Amino acid sequence: MNMPHSISETQRYRRICIAVLLGCLALSLICVVYPFYVIRPFRAQGARELAAALLVMRFRSAATLIACASASAALVVYWRAQPSRWRRACATAGAAFVCLLAALARVNVYELMFHPDDRPSFAAASRTKLDKDEKVIAVKIGGAARAYPIRNISYHHVINDVLDKVAIVATY
Amino acid sequence: MRLTFHLAGINNQNFLMRDDQTGTYWQQISGKAVSGPLSGSQLPFVHSDELTYGTWQSEEPRGTVLQDAAPYRSGYARKDWDVEMQRARTVIDFHEHGLKGRDVMLGIQSFGASRAFPYDQVVREKVVQDHIGAVPVLLVVAADGQSVRAFRDRIPGVLGAPDFYRTAGNPQGALLMDAATGSEWNFQGCAIAGKAKGLCLEPVEVIKDYWFDWRNFNPSTTVYGRK
Numbered sequence: 089m090n091m092p093h094s095i096s097e098t099q100r101y102r103r104i105c106i107a108v109l110l111g112c113l114a115l116s117l118i119c120v121v122y123p124f125y126v127i128r129p130f131r132a133q134g135a136r137e138l139a140a141a142l143l144v145m146r147f148r149s150a151a152t153l154i155a156c157a158s159a160s161a162a163l164v165v166y167w168r169a170q171p172s173r174w175r176r177a178c179a180t181a182g183a184a185f186v187c188l189l190a191a192l193a194r195v196n197v198y199e200l201m202f203h204p205d206d207r208p209s210f211a212a213a214s215r216t217k218l219d220k221d222e223k224v225i226a227v228k229i230g231g232a233a234r235a236y237p238i239r240n241i242s243y244h245h246v247i248n249d250v251l252d253k254v255a256i257v258a259t260y
Numbered sequence: 261m262r263l264t265f266h267l268a269g270i271n272n273q274n275f276l277m278r279d280d281q282t283g284t285y286w287q288q289i290s291g292k293a294v295s296g297p298l299s300g301s302q303l304p305f306v307h308s309d310e311l312t313y314g315t316w317q318s319e320e321p322r323g324t325v326l327q328d329a330a331p332y333r334s335g336y337a338r339k340d341w342d343v344e345m346q347r348a349r350t351v352i353d354f355h356e357h358g359l360k361g362r363d364v365m366l367g368i369q370s371f372g373a374s375r376a377f378p379y380d381q382v383v384r385e386k387v388v389q390d391h392i393g394a395v396p397v398l399l400v401v402a403a404d405g406q407s408v409r410a411f412r413d414r415i416p417g418v419l420g421a422p423d424f425y426r427t428a429g430n431p432q433g434a435l436l437m438d439a440a441t442g443s444e445w446n447f448q449g450c451a452i453a454g455k456a457k458g459l460c461l462e463p464v465e466v467i468k469d470y471w472f473d474w475r476n477f478n479p480s481t482t483v484y485g486r487k
Contacts, residue, residue: 127269127276132351138271142285142295145269198267198275203332210324213317218325219339220314221406226323227308233323235316239337240326245288246277247326248264255262256306259277259288 119148396421
């Protein structure tokens, strides 16, 4: 016959679950907020903080996913150990927020501001109407010449291209 | 392995990009990997020029042009974008050589040295002969008065760094004449008449950049015309 958990054991489980939830929340917040705080336009970036922010960005997708899974598991255990409705609701909100942060960690804010041109198209110069004074970045590889109007590339910033079978990335 | 890139951040107003294949972050101005599995690697530069469309089209009538991506066209820079950008603030600055942060410079980092040329001054002078480290170079302004190219000031078979002079220009596109051979040269750095006809000067990579950005990534840069 299974003996019920003692009250102190139940309280211990609850505390562990809350600790896990709070830990996951803290980790996820750092993963999302810190890089956004450091790497934003019109703010000077120091070398060390930039290196730290990039390190966080490299691993935050995996870290926040693990945090979301851990928070969800802790929530399940917490529900079993906690009869109070409002405490369950708070824990659920916390776990949901951790998972929301996991989704936000995958959002490239910079590409929301400057949409990429993932399928750049090109036309012959003879069929393109641009002012003669308009500025372009000009590249020539082999016999292939290409012009990237600056007013276009200064928005997208990055154009992945292939010119005369050579893969290049044009940037501005 | 081909790398494809996306905009991924900013570092003192010079952007960072991330490659999809390894997740490495790269600095745009230097092409250097700054974080990730390929950290320390260098993307090889492809020679490029910043020209007016008119000059480029006259040189490459069979070239192709990047088209607008229709959904984002409304976000593209306006015609006076460079005037507007002059008013934008900078997050870092270097009060050296009497230069302001958004002064436009032509930067050359080659031959073991970095040197910046004030764009307005080069345009006024039309032909600039100078040195990058110990190597003589030549900066030439096109007939459009805006496009600039840089070359190594060395004619194959000629000793030393010949002097170049601006000519009045002609329909064949001659812009310069050199004192060593008396040949006429076009904006592409090739001799189109004279003893050196058929020879071309070696292009040197030049980047048009704001002073604050050039100086930030080239801390040991010198400046043409300034002590």
